[in-house]
Amino acid sequence: MGSLPRRIGGTRIPRCHIRLLGQGASDKPGLFINQDDQVAAPALLIEQLEAPVFLSGISFGGLIALRYAIEHGNRLAGLALMSTFAELSPQLLLLGNALRTGLTLGGTSYLQDLLLPMNLSDAWLGPQLSNLEAVKRQGWLTNDVYALQNLMESFLEFKPLTPQLSAITIPTMIMNGEFDFLTPRTLHETLRLQIPDSPLVIIPRAFHAFTLEKPALTADLLSRFAEDVLSGKWNGNRSVWIAPEQAGDPLIPFPPGHDHLRAIPAHEVPA
Amino acid sequence: MSMFLGPLDATGRVPPRQQTRVAAFLVSCHGAMARQLALALAWPMKAAWHTQLNAQFYRESEIVSLLLRATSWIPDPELLFLLPSWEAAWLPRATEGIADRAQGLTIDIAALGHALHSVIRPAALLPQETSAQDPFALASRKIEFESGRVMQAQIMFLKSADLLPLRNAVTAAVESRHHLQVRKLWEETLTGLGVERCEP
Numbered sequence: 001m002g003s004l005p006r007r008i009g010g011t012r013i014p015r016c017h018i019r020l021l022g023q024g025a026s027d028k029p030g031l032f033i034n035q036d037d038q039v040a041a042p043a044l045l046i047e048q049l050e051a052p053v054f055l056s057g058i059s060f061g062g063l064i065a066l067r068y069a070i071e072h073g074n075r076l077a078g079l080a081l082m083s084t085f086a087e088l089s090p091q092l093l094l095l096g097n098a099l100r101t102g103l104t105l106g107g108t109s110y111l112q113d114l115l116l117p118m119n120l121s122d123a124w125l126g127p128q129l130s131n132l133e134a135v136k137r138q139g140w141l142t143n144d145v146y147a148l149q150n151l152m153e154s155f156l157e158f159k160p161l162t163p164q165l166s167a168i169t170i171p172t173m174i175m176n177g178e179f180d181f182l183t184p185r186t187l188h189e190t191l192r193l194q195i196p197d198s199p200l201v202i203i204p205r206a207f208h209a210f211t212l213e214k215p216a217l218t219a220d221l222l223s224r225f226a227e228d229v230l231s232g233k234w235n236g237n238r239s240v241w242i243a244p245e246q247a248g249d250p251l252i253p254f255p256p257g258h259d260h261l262r263a264i265p266a267h268e269v270p271a
Numbered sequence: 272m273s274m275f276l277g278p279l280d281a282t283g284r285v286p287p288r289q290q291t292r293v294a295a296f297l298v299s300c301h302g303a304m305a306r307q308l309a310l311a312l313a314w315p316m317k318a319a320w321h322t323q324l325n326a327q328f329y330r331e332s333e334i335v336s337l338l339l340r341a342t343s344w345i346p347d348p349e350l351l352f353l354l355p356s357w358e359a360a361w362l363p364r365a366t367e368g369i370a371d372r373a374q375g376l377t378i379d380i381a382a383l384g385h386a387l388h389s390v391i392r393p394a395a396l397l398p399q400e401t402s403a404q405d406p407f408a409l410a411s412r413k414i415e416f417e418s419g420r421v422m423q424a425q426i427m428f429l430k431s432a433d434l435l436p437l438r439n440a441v442t443a444a445v446e447s448r449h450h451l452q453v454r455k456l457w458e459e460t461l462t463g464l465g466v467e468r469c470e471p
Contacts, residue, residue, distance in 0.1 A: 146389035
């Protein structure tokens, strides 16, 4: 389910990569996967790691990371959440149902055809167009319809985590692509408002799969987060930031007085 | 050992020996499913998922019919030994831990169907450079594509509210059919052709 430790962004921080049950080379239970199973799997691995441990999760993986942090936060030095959610909004519920139907009627290839343009920018897709079949083939070979279906179903029937988010007291960085359609800003705003030591970092010109599209920037942000936490400089404080376009450049505070949930530069409406 | 069938011939087609062995395996298992479904359909439909069985019966029959026509068959003496063991494996057996024998048999048939349509991915055996015009390759892709849909009847039944009290027995039936039997036989068949899947 995981891979050997590597390094994040060329720093001294090793990393282990964990795929969810049912996905890729991870175990694929035949009929049922529930969220407790998904949380138990990384828990086994994390128990083997030396402190300090930082846990990061994207999309479905972010939800599992949230659950792990709620239940075992004392084992973590920090939490990084990317393109994720704590509850199913009506949009996300309906999208999830539609994606599951698409999977069962059209197979993994159809899901890939749908998710690639939904989750990646033209800037990334354009140069890849002639190579897209090869990009898709690897994912198609290692993923099975029944296993992905089990995986999706384990997320469609879950209880919202929002009431428990305040239990996460460790440093937490929330990252959201500027143009994330699948898990838009409002879902990340719930996390920011409920998790005390968390800032929201908006990744410019990025969609849901920004880790794939901007790996250097993502690794840099994760490294900086871990280093700030370990050096005692971290101060989340529910702030809102704009990530740089390039790795290594400074983060910019979101302009005060403007509403970070809007696409147009609208002024905030006082609560 | 390779992850894929081949080496392909000059026109990008899978060698007839490999076609024959793979098709024989698929005809055996999908033929068995078709026979079992034909018997099951003799009873009146009571539950919603029963309606799926009618479509599945015709899909299984179609798979067998398609393979018989699309495969470049050659004589394969080893099939004389392999076929009896395959056919024996598909025979229904009452699921352990379920008092109602008829229900136990139904669960076993559904578990076998789930395993056949989830574990066996013939299109994933095709090298990327396989000819798009090869009838065997097209048939393999169609079988794999249809499996995702056909499997839904089994999933609806095996995950139905009626069976929730029997969840452990149902899961065990699926996993034993899934992992212990169908995967083992399929991998043995592929190993005999010089193919080794990198499954977890």
